[in-house]
Amino acid sequence: MKRKYEVVVIGGGIIGCSIAYYLAKEKVEVAVLDSGSIGAKTTSAAAGMLGAHSECNENSSAFFPFARESQKKYFELKDELYALSGVDIGYREGGILKLAFSEEDIHALNHLLVRPTVEWLNESEIRKMEPGLSPDVLGAAYIKDDVNVIPTRTCESFAKSAQTLGTQFFEYSHVYGIEKQDGNYIVQTANGDIEARHVVVATGVFSKALFKNLGITEELTPVKGESIIVHYEKPVLTHTLFHDSCYIVPRNNGKLIIGATMVEDDWSDTVSLQGVNFLIEKANTMLPAASAFKIAGFKVGLRPGTFDGHPFIGRHPEEERVLIASGHYRNGILLAPETGQMICDFILDKEIKSEWVEAFRVDRRQYMRV
Ligand SMILES: Cc1cc2nc3c(=O)[nH]c(=O)nc-3n(C[C@H](O)[C@H](O)[C@H](O)COP(=O)(O)OP(=O)(O)OC[C@H]3O[C@@H](n4cnc5c(N)ncnc54)[C@H](O)[C@@H]3O)c2cc1C
Known part of the structure; x- marks a missing residue:
C-alpha cells in the first residue's frame, strides 16, 4: 500500500464511493479504506428509491432542493458510470x-x-x-x-468508475484512529499508517469511535x-x-x-x-x-x-481538512451524488450554496433555535 495520499476516504459505502468518484474526476489522488467489503453494510440493504419528493415532509427546509439536485444528477450519471465501469446501476423509471x-x-x-x-x-x-x-x-x-436504482450495483459502479480514474481501494482495512502530524493527518489502520492531506469520514452509522477520536460530540x-x-x-x-x-x-x-x-x-x-x-x-x-x-x-x-434526520456533510468545526459525510438515514442512495459533489467542492475550495453548508454542518445543533 502506498503510504501518502491527497485524500483518504474512510468508509466504502455508497457515500464514500461517490465522494471518491467526484474527486477522481477532478484528478485528485484518493485512497478509500473500508473495514470489510465495499458496499456490504447499510448500502446493501437499501431499496434504492430516489425519493426526493416522497421523503421530504417539510417544504421549508434545505433538504428538498439538495435531494432534488442529487436525484437529477442520476439522470446523467447512469450513462456516465456505465461508460467508465461497465456496471449498469439498474435505473428504473415509473416513479x-x-x-x-x-x-x-x-x-x-x-x-x-x-x-x-x-x-x-x-x-x-x-x-x-x-x-x-x-x-x-x-x-x-x-x-x-422518484425513480429507483439497484444500490449494490450503484455503489459498485461509483467504485469501479473511481478506480478507472485512479482511486485506490483497500478492503479489510479498519481505521481505528486519526492523528495530526506536521500539518497532515496520519490515518491509523489495521494494515499500518497512511498519511493524508485531507481525511473524509464516511463511515455511516459506524462513526462513533472516529467521531469521538475527532472530538465530535454528535452521535449516530x-x-x-x-x-x-x-x-x-x-x-x-x-x-x-x-x-x-x-x-x-x-x-x-x-x-x-x-x-x-x-x-x-x-x-x-x-x-x-x-x-x-x-x-x-x-x-x-x-x-x-x-x-x-x-x-x-x-x-x-x-x-x-441523526438528531434531526438530516445528514452531516461538511468540514470538522476546528480541522478544516477533516470532512464529515455521515448520517444519511433513509436517503443515502438518493443523496450520494450531491454529497460526493459537495465534499469534492469543499476539498477543492469551490463555492457551495450557503444554505446547504448551514443545513448539514456537523455542529448545527448549537446554532439551532429551540
Ligand atoms: C432497509 C433500508 C432501506 C433503505 N432504502 C433506501 C432507499 O430506498 N433510498 C435511499 O436513498 N436510501 C435508503 N436507505 C438508506 C441508505 O441505505 C443509507 O443511507 C446509505 O446506505 C448510507 O450509506 P453510507 O455509505 O453512509 O453507509 P454504509 O453503507 O454503512 O457504509 C459505511 C462503510 O464504512 C465502513 N466503515 C465503518 N467504520 C469504519 C472504519 N473505522 N474504518 C474503515 N471502514 C469503516 C463500513 O464497513 C461500511 O462499508 C435504506 C436503508 C435501509 C436499512
Missing part, C-alpha cells in the same frame, strides 16, 4: 405512487401536491395505471421523477430496517407503491423489494418474524396479489440516524 386509504392520508399528501412535479390521481385514474391495487385505495400522489443512532426480496411469475407492478413508510419497489432485475421496518436503536443484523409479518401485511394491504409472490431472500441494514 412512486403514494397511496391514500383515508381522508387523513389525503390530507397528509397535500404538502406534496404544491410541487409541479407531483400529480394527484383519483381512484379510477390510479386503477388504470395499476389494475392490481387494493379496492380500498382512494387515490394517490404520483411522483414520476441506528434505525434498523428489514426487507423481503420477492420474485413473481407475471409482472404485477409498474410503479413503486408507498404507504405509511412501507413500500413495494419493482426493480429492473425481475425482483421486487417489500420494505421496510423501522426499529429504533437496534444494532442487531437479524431479521425477525415480527418484522416479516408486518411487511407481508403491509404489502397485502396495498396489493392483494402480493400473497402469490415467491420469497427470494431477506435484507437487513442499519440506517444512520
Whole structure:
C-alpha cells in the first residue's frame, strides 16, 4: 500500500464511493479504506428509491432542493458510470405512487401536491395505471421523477468508475484512529499508517469511535430496517407503491423489494418474524396479489440516524481538512451524488450554496433555535 495520499476516504459505502468518484474526476489522488467489503453494510440493504419528493415532509427546509439536485444528477450519471465501469446501476423509471386509504392520508399528501412535479390521481385514474391495487385505495400522489436504482450495483459502479480514474481501494482495512502530524493527518489502520492531506469520514452509522477520536460530540443512532426480496411469475407492478413508510419497489432485475421496518436503536443484523409479518401485511394491504409472490431472500441494514434526520456533510468545526459525510438515514442512495459533489467542492475550495453548508454542518445543533 502506498503510504501518502491527497485524500483518504474512510468508509466504502455508497457515500464514500461517490465522494471518491467526484474527486477522481477532478484528478485528485484518493485512497478509500473500508473495514470489510465495499458496499456490504447499510448500502446493501437499501431499496434504492430516489425519493426526493416522497421523503421530504417539510417544504421549508434545505433538504428538498439538495435531494432534488442529487436525484437529477442520476439522470446523467447512469450513462456516465456505465461508460467508465461497465456496471449498469439498474435505473428504473415509473416513479412512486403514494397511496391514500383515508381522508387523513389525503390530507397528509397535500404538502406534496404544491410541487409541479407531483400529480394527484383519483381512484379510477390510479386503477388504470395499476389494475392490481387494493379496492380500498382512494387515490394517490404520483411522483414520476422518484425513480429507483439497484444500490449494490450503484455503489459498485461509483467504485469501479473511481478506480478507472485512479482511486485506490483497500478492503479489510479498519481505521481505528486519526492523528495530526506536521500539518497532515496520519490515518491509523489495521494494515499500518497512511498519511493524508485531507481525511473524509464516511463511515455511516459506524462513526462513533472516529467521531469521538475527532472530538465530535454528535452521535449516530441506528434505525434498523428489514426487507423481503420477492420474485413473481407475471409482472404485477409498474410503479413503486408507498404507504405509511412501507413500500413495494419493482426493480429492473425481475425482483421486487417489500420494505421496510423501522426499529429504533437496534444494532442487531437479524431479521425477525415480527418484522416479516408486518411487511407481508403491509404489502397485502396495498396489493392483494402480493400473497402469490415467491420469497427470494431477506435484507437487513442499519440506517444512520441523526438528531434531526438530516445528514452531516461538511468540514470538522476546528480541522478544516477533516470532512464529515455521515448520517444519511433513509436517503443515502438518493443523496450520494450531491454529497460526493459537495465534499469534492469543499476539498477543492469551490463555492457551495450557503444554505446547504448551514443545513448539514456537523455542529448545527448549537446554532439551532429551540
Ligand atoms: C432497509 C433500508 C432501506 C433503505 N432504502 C433506501 C432507499 O430506498 N433510498 C435511499 O436513498 N436510501 C435508503 N436507505 C438508506 C441508505 O441505505 C443509507 O443511507 C446509505 O446506505 C448510507 O450509506 P453510507 O455509505 O453512509 O453507509 P454504509 O453503507 O454503512 O457504509 C459505511 C462503510 O464504512 C465502513 N466503515 C465503518 N467504520 C469504519 C472504519 N473505522 N474504518 C474503515 N471502514 C469503516 C463500513 O464497513 C461500511 O462499508 C435504506 C436503508 C435501509 C436499512
